[in-house]
Amino acid sequence: MIDPKLLDDESLKTTLAKRNEKYAKMAEELSLINNRWKLLKAEIDNLRHEQKSRSTMMRTLKGDEAASLRDELKKLSDTIKEKSSLLLVIENEKMEMALHIPNIPYADTPDGGEENNREVGKWGSIPEIENPLPHWELGEHLGILDFDRASKMSGSRFSILKGAGAKLERALINFMLDEHTSSGYTEMSPPLLVKRDTMVGTGQLPHLEEDAYKTSGDDPYFLIPTAEVVLVNSRRDEILENSELPVKYVAATTCFRSEAGSYGRDVRGLIRQHQFWKVELVKITAPEESENELIELKNNAEGILKKLELPFRTVMLAKGDMGFAAARTFDLEVWLPSENTYREISSCSNCTDFQARRTKIRYRPNTGDKPQLCHTLNGSGIAVGRTLLAILENFQTPDKNVVIPPVLRPYLGGKAMITPEGLK
RNA sequence: GGAGGAGUGGCCGAGCGGUUUAAGGCGGCGGUCUUGAAAACCGUUGAGCGAAAGCUCCGGGGGUUCGAAUCCCUCCUCCUCCGCCA
Incomplete structure (x- = not known):
């Protein structure tokens, strides 16, 4: 608001x-x-x-x-x-x-729409792969991805990760949580079903009603589309101690999105699923700290890609491309060999006091001062499914195996390769 | 699912139709005393709207009344017991 x-x-x-x-x-x-x-x-x-x-x-x-x-x-x-x-x-x-009115963008964000997003960073070298396989072909060849059996149960935009694929997902979640907790974020395991006012608090509702899943009945539960919803709302109606700021939370949760309005887009593979794991970072800060904290949060997210040795670029979104609650957003885009382009894998936003006003999250700068609205920030740190597919595509070998990024190997019993026969 | 009980300021807790303009305590802040501290004593102590006067806020919403923290309805949350259960 x-x-x-x-x-x-x-x-x-x-x-x-x-x-x-x-x-x-x-x-x-x-x-x-x-x-x-x-x-x-x-x-x-x-x-x-x-x-x-x-x-x-x-x-x-x-x-x-x-x-x-x-x-x-x-x-x-x-x-x-x-x-x-x-x-x-x-x-x-x-x-x-x-x-229904969105947040006010910072003046120095680019004007215009998506085409005006400004590249602000680039990291890693693009792997040279001859005829790179898309991850769904590779995954099915390796026996770690199964879309057919998933759609038998749940329809399109669902998948089963199997064997080394399921282990890889779990390894990624653990790796990311370990990284972020050592950067000072507190790990949370929050509810995934929330009431309507919680969704309103962070700005998902009322404007994105059709993209949210909900249970039936007079007083439905909404399935969270991102852990941002719960991490921010967990401090709703509170006046925080200045000494507690910045509050830094990290949570790995499943996220649920109906993807209404994206029919026909990214229908194949893991890119756009109705249900996916995401590690989410949230900060609650004093207003004057939020811009610096956003840079740090973005760096934390970038750190995951760097350690995984995945090439990416960072863009500052233009005013017309930003989400409803954001005043500034950096998107991290990972290189996908099969598409020969960069695709979003993380979105890091400073929501200034927009969510704090809706959720009444305040702090007292000094003892005796009037409470002031905090700033809230969120960012994926990072989307797990997309990371998994980026690893498959970027680390594929000519004989259709996948090399495991070294940093993940301790999470996979020291194994270095995914082959049709399993982890090796 | 069934039966009870309870939600009051940062916290504890009184109030059960009109001096509640929410007692009292704890905590916090300021002061007296002290070399300093503790103790004791004194004072002070929430949020929102509004330029101000003032108004609103006792879990949420609705009702009764000239007047509601107080009575009625409804919803939510928490607790206890029984049943069921990962």
């Missing part, structure tokens, strides 16, 4: 328009609604004041006097009720509008 106090700021509207024209209009409307709300609120406050001060007199009055005052106060009370219900309508309208 954006700061309602900034609603009349022209530069805010200009920046929002760079995401999409419609958001500037929404901000304009919200500002009008907000002013209507303030006026009515003040009016009701005054009426209530009158009601309070006069109703204390009721205690001492008797007989006719009491009866006539009661009649008067009854009218006052009815007026207040009437106006309050109108205020409630406006308030809901205001909330509904506010929840």
Whole structure:
């Protein structure tokens, strides 16, 4: 949620328009609604004041006097009720509008859409592989990936990892968690099913309703699309001690996404699944620290790719390509030989106070100070399924085996190679 | 799934229709005393909206009433017992 106090700021509207024209209009409307709300609120406050001060007199009055005052106060009370219900309508309208406006991007993020994303870093050398196999062919050849049997049970966009494939996934999760906990992140194992307000808190709802899975019934559970949802919301409605900042969490969880609107895209292989493992990093920081913390978080994510010896590049997203809650985002894109291009494997964002305002996560800069909103950051550290497929493709050998990156070998009983016969 | 009990400020806890403008304690902060500290004593001590006056907030929502922390309905959360269960 954006700061309602900034609603009349022209530069805010200009920046929002760079995401999409419609958001500037929404901000304009919200500002009008907000002013209507303030006026009515003040009016009701005054009426209530009158009601309070006069109703204390009721205690001492008797007989006719009491009866006539009661009649008067009854009218006052009815007026207040009437106006309050109108205020409630406006308030809901205001909330509904506010929840649909995205965060304000930092001014130094590139203008435009995806095509204007700015490359800010590049690492590793692209492997020279003759006729690289796509990971699904390689995986099926090695007997570690099975899409057919998965779709028999669950339909498209599901997979079974088998034997060395399943072990490799587990090794990756453990490796990433070990790396991040040694960088000072606290490991968490959170719920994967959450209530609606939790999804609203981090900004997945209401605008991405159709991409979320939920259980049936009047009070459904939502399946988390990312651990960011739970890691951030876990501190909802809290006032943190300054000494506790920055809060740094890491969790490996399954993530669930319906991928509505991406029909026909990445239908083959592990790239876009309805269910996937992701190691997620979340930070809660003081406002003035968030930009530096974002760089560090991005470096933590990059560290995983470097240790795994996977070539990648880093891009700063343009305003039109950023997620709803983000004010700045770095995407890490790993090299995929079969596609001869870089593909997203991590997205690291500074959400500034956008999620903190929705979730009321605050801190006290010094003892006695007023609480202030924190900044929240999140980033994949990193997507496990995509890492697995990147390893298969980048480390494939001419005889269709896969070399295991050295850093993972301790997690795989010291084995160095995946072959059709298993780990060797 | 069945039967009970409970949710009040940072924490504990009183209040059960109108001096609650939420007692009291603990903790925190400031002070007196002290070489310093402890103890003792005194003072102070939440959040949101608003330019201010003021208004709102006793788990959430709704209702009764001139007036609700207090009465009623409903939902949520936690606890205890029984049943079932990885």
